[in-house]
Amino acid sequence: MELTNVSKQIIKNLSVxxxxxxxxxxELEVLLIKRKLNPGKDSWALPxxxxxKSETLDDAAVRLLEETSNVKNIYLEQVHxxxxxxxxxxxxxxxxxxxxxxxxxxxxxxxxxDATDVKWQKVKDPxxxxxxxxxxxxxxxxxxxxxxxxxxxxxxxLPEKFSLTQLQNLYESILGEEVDKRNYRKRILSLKMLVPxxxxxxxxSHRAARLYKFDSKAFKKLKDEGFNFQL
Amino acid sequence: MELTNVSKQIIKNLSVxxxxxxxxxxELEVLLIKRKLNPGKDSWALPxxxxxKSETLDDAAVRLLEETSNVKNIYLEQVHxxxxxxxxxxxxxxxxxxxxxxxxxxxxxxxxxDATDVKWQKVKDPxxxxxxxxxxxxxxxxxxxxxxxxxxxxxxxLPEKFSLTQLQNLYESILGEEVDKRNYRKRILSLKMLVPxxxxxxxxSHRAARLYKFDSKAFKKLKDEGFNFQL
DNA sequence: TAACCTTATTGTATTTTTTACACTTATCAA
DNA sequence: TTGATAAGTGTAAAAAATACAATAAGGTTA
Numbered sequence: 001m002e003l004t005n006v007s008k009q010i011i012k013n014l015s016v017x018x019x020x021x022x023x024x025x026x027e028l029e030v031l032l033i034k035r036k037l038n039p040g041k042d043s044w045a046l047p048x049x050x051x052x053k054s055e056t057l058d059d060a061a062v063r064l065l066e067e068t069s070n071v072k073n074i075y076l077e078q079v080h081x082x083x084x085x086x087x088x089x090x091x092x093x094x095x096x097x098x099x100x101x102x103x104x105x106x107x108x109x110x111x112x113x114d115a116t117d118v119k120w121q122k123v124k125d126p127x128x129x130x131x132x133x134x135x136x137x138x139x140x141x142x143x144x145x146x147x148x149x150x151x152x153x154x155x156x157x158l159p160e161k162f163s164l165t166q167l168q169n170l171y172e173s174i175l176g177e178e179v180d181k182r183n184y185r186k187r188i189l190s191l192k193m194l195v196p197x198x199x200x201x202x203x204x205s206h207r208a209a210r211l212y213k214f215d216s217k218a219f220k221k222l223k224d225e226g227f228n229f230q231l
Numbered sequence: 232m233e234l235t236n237v238s239k240q241i242i243k244n245l246s247v248x249x250x251x252x253x254x255x256x257x258e259l260e261v262l263l264i265k266r267k268l269n270p271g272k273d274s275w276a277l278p279x280x281x282x283x284k285s286e287t288l289d290d291a292a293v294r295l296l297e298e299t300s301n302v303k304n305i306y307l308e309q310v311h312x313x314x315x316x317x318x319x320x321x322x323x324x325x326x327x328x329x330x331x332x333x334x335x336x337x338x339x340x341x342x343x344x345d346a347t348d349v350k351w352q353k354v355k356d357p358x359x360x361x362x363x364x365x366x367x368x369x370x371x372x373x374x375x376x377x378x379x380x381x382x383x384x385x386x387x388x389l390p391e392k393f394s395l396t397q398l399q400n401l402y403e404s405i406l407g408e409e410v411d412k413r414n415y416r417k418r419i420l421s422l423k424m425l426v427p428x429x430x431x432x433x434x435x436s437h438r439a440a441r442l443y444k445f446d447s448k449a450f451k452k453l454k455d456e457g458f459n460f461q462l
Numbered sequence: 463t464a465a466c467c468t469t470a471t472t473g474t475a476t477t478t479t480t481t482a483c484a485c486t487t488a489t490c491a492a
Numbered sequence: 493t494t495g496a497t498a499a500g501t502g503t504a505a506a507a508a509a510t511a512c513a514a515t516a517a518g519g520t521t522a
Contacts, residue, residue, distance in 0.1 A: 011244060014325060053323050057314040081312045081327050083288040092284050094245060096312050165499075182501070183481065206497040207488035396470075413472070414510065437468040438517035 009053040015088075015095045016060045017048035017133065019079070019140035020071065021123075022104040023157040028123040028173040029104065030137065033068055033115035039089045040130035044121070046137065048095065049114065061098040068112035075101040075156040077147075079140050087132045099140045099147075101156035123173075148174045149231045152193055155214040163201055163209035164188070171231070191229055193219045240284040246319075246326040247291045248279035248364065250310070250371035251302065253335040254388040258353050259404040260335065261368065264299050265348035270320045271361035275352070277368065279326070280345065292329040299343035306332040306387040308378075310371050318363045330371045330378075332387035354404075379405045380462045383424055386445040394432055394440035395419070402462070422460055424450045 020031035032044040047068035051060035058076065065071045079097040087093070109118040121127060129137060147153050154170050155162075168184050188194065195215045200208040222229070251262035263275040278299035282291035289307060296302045310328040318324065340349040352358060360368060378384050385401050386393075399415050419425065426446045431439035453460070 011323070013242060014245065051314075054316060056316065057312060057325070078311060080309060081288060083282075083327075085285060085287065092242070094288070096314075163499085180482075181499090182483085185500085186502095187480095201499095204498080205490040207490090207499045209499055394470085411511075412470090413512085416471085417473095418509090432470095435469080436519045438470045438519090440470060 010050045011053060012050060013091070013093055015048055015050050015093050016057060016064055016098060017046045017082075017095050017136055018061055018065055018076075018098045018100050019046055019137055020065065020069070020074075020100040020102055021140075021144060021157065022102045022120055023170050023173070024104045024120065026169050026173065028170075029120040030123055030127070031069055031071070031102070031109075032119055032121050032127070033111065034117035034119075035130070036114050036116050042116075043130040044119075044127065045130050046133045047112075047115070047118075057096050057098075061100070065100060068115055069107075069118045070110035070112075071100075071102055071107045074107075075153060077143075079136075079143050082132055082136060084132060089131075095136070097136045097140060099143055101144075101153060103157055103159060105159065124176075145175055150229070152214060152219055161197060161199060161211040161213050163211055164194075165209055167212075187231060191222070193222070241281045242284060243281060244322070244324055246279055246281050246324050247288060247295055247329060248277045248313075248326050248367055249292055249296055249307075249329045249331050250277055250368055251296065251300070251305075251331040251333055252354075252371075252375060252388065253333045253351055254401050254404065255335045255351065257400050257404065258355070259401075260351040261354050261358070262300055262302070262333070262340075263350055263352050263358070264342065264346035265350075266361070267345050267347050273347075274361040275350075275358065276361050277364045278343075278346070278349075288327050288329075292331070296331060299346055300338075300349045301341035301343075302331075302333055302338045305338075306384060308374075310367075310374050313363055313367060315363060320362075326367070328367045328371060330374055332375075332384060334388055334390065336390065355407075376406055381459070383445060383450055392428060392430060392442040392444050394442055396440055398443075418462060422453070424453070 018031075022029040022031065031047060033047045035041055035043055035045050047065060049060075049064045049068065051057060052063075055063065057078065061076050062072075065074070077099050079099050081094060081096045083094045085092060087095070104120055109120075111118045123141070127134075127137070144153075148171060154167065154174070157170055158166060164185055165181075167188065168179065168181065171184070172178050193215055194212040195218075197211045197213060199211045201211065202208065249262075253260040253262065262278060264278045266272055266274055266276050278296060280291075280295045280299065282288060283294075286294065288309065292307050293303075296305070308330050310330050312325060312327045314325045316323060318326070335351055340351075342349045354372070358365075358368070375384075379402060385398065385405070388401055389397060395416055396412075398419065399410065399412065402415070403409050424446055425443040426449075428442045428444060430442045432442065433439065
């Protein structure tokens with residue numbers, strides 16, 4: 001490893017923090033790491049780290065998620081940049097927050113170099129965040145709640161083939177409120193972004209639900225036509 | 232001036248760029264400065280500059296707008312952080328974009344230390360931006376178009392007392408499309424955020440329009456009740 | 463002072479969208 | 493075969509969005 005290589009130079013006053021959402025057992029979750037070092041040693045924090053001179057913020061977010069938790073190839077979007085002068089105790093660090101969506105089943109967790117542990121934590125359980133991570137988390141959750149009504153991002157959190165009930169559960173657990181089953185189905189199907197499959201749920205002791213998949217081409221077409229939906 | 236004072240230390244790899252919108256003569260405008268120095272000397276660019284160790288990004292945006300254009304005490308919101316590695320020619324600089332709203336009549340312009348000139352430029356006229364300022368501008372305009380439908384921010388751009396026609400003109404010039412007068416009035420008045428005054432337009436050679444003012448208390452109340460409007 | 467020009471102001475009928483609501487079907491387990 | 497559980501489905505009522513045009517007011521001009 002060439003530490004003198006310009007491309008590996010760390011920008012020490014700029015970090016990226018990722019709020020990674022997952023969905024398992026009908027519950028919205030967030031990915032946390034246990035910090036190996038001070039400040040905040042042993043506390044459960046948002047995964048993140050510093051950016052390199054050679055990479056964009058998006059690149060950094062991708063890299064840091066791989067490094068800190070082994071999570072790859074996921075939906076990412078920038079949320080906000082946090083800049084309180086005392087937000088990090090050691091020195092002035094400004095942090096760019098990212099929102100990420102992951103299907104937990106597709107990604108095995110593995111603590112990165114600066115963490116002793118990684119876990120999925122239910123969003124509705126209380127979390128004792130260090131630094132300003134509570135504020136970052138709140139903002140990211142807020143953004144997720146807006147997005148889920150205007151972009152079909154929820155599919156990132158589900159298996160490729162899913163039932164309408166799964167989709168509705170996800171939707172409800174992101175928004176934190178319940179919706180009418182028939183009305184939800186009507187709306188979501190009317191958008192023509194879902195294709196029904198000739199496959200059904202397996203291993204359940206009740207009527208098996210039909211499976212659907214997300215039709216990204218149909219969605220792209222809608223978008224190109226300037227169609228704005230609101231779920 | 233104590234250059235050694237920590238509070239005045241500049242963070243050289245982090246800048247703020249402001250997209251300042253104004254509304255004059257029924258037209259949406261943007262504030263541009265003529266750069267005094269290279270890179271981009273003499274080009275018309277977005278006002279901005281570097282942040283100080285002692286200030287937040289919001290603070291920096293406020294300060295830079297005062298410094299570069301004499302514009303004070305205005306609506307500000309963060310838009311996005313831009314980080315392409317080659318976005319600034321001299322060295323790696325990451326820039327946080329802000330959206331600002333100003334009533335041009337209330338602010339006299341005065342070029343700051345790094346500018347030879349300042350001006351309001353009509354948004355619909357072509358602008359030849361340096362660096363990645365086109366991208367920054369596009370994103371800010373986009374955000375403004377979203378905001379104007381979900382927050383009563385347009386009032387920042389108008390005099391304290393305004394007519395419904397003025398408000399509608401502003402709305403139309405932000406969105407770039409026309410709306411029906413009767414329906415617009417119905418909707419905006421139904422929100423109860425406007426109070427009709429016993430004052431009327433003056434100096435016009437036709438029927439004088441009634442003036443209204445924005446009722447920020449009523450709006451706050453609406454928001455506290457969790458009411459989300461969509462214009 | 464009457465005719466004219468310009469913009470302000472106002473209501474209704476139609477269409478579209480959203481909401482509320484409950485029974486039947488399928489599958490497995492007991 | 494009965495019971496339990498979740499899947500799947502339609503309609504009527506209410507609310508919201510849209511399309512649309514005549515009258516009022518103030519100033520200017522002939």
